[in-house]
Amino acid sequence: MKKFSAVLIAAVLALTSVAALAHSGGTDxxxxxxxxxxxxxxxH
Known part of the structure; x- marks a missing residue:
């Protein structure tokens, strides 16, 4: 059960960290x- 929990937590962190990537905007x-x-x- 601990191994499953660790895998689940790792998967959630991996999926949510993708949303934190910056956009490619041209800045002044x-x-x-x-x-x-x-x-x-x-x-920024």
């Missing part, structure tokens, strides 16, 4: 960019 000289769909301007 300040490190910011505009989302053309929403009009939002934000910095």
């Amino acid at each position: 000289s300040k490190g910011c960019h505009r989302n053309h769909k929403t009009g939002d301007y934000h910095c």
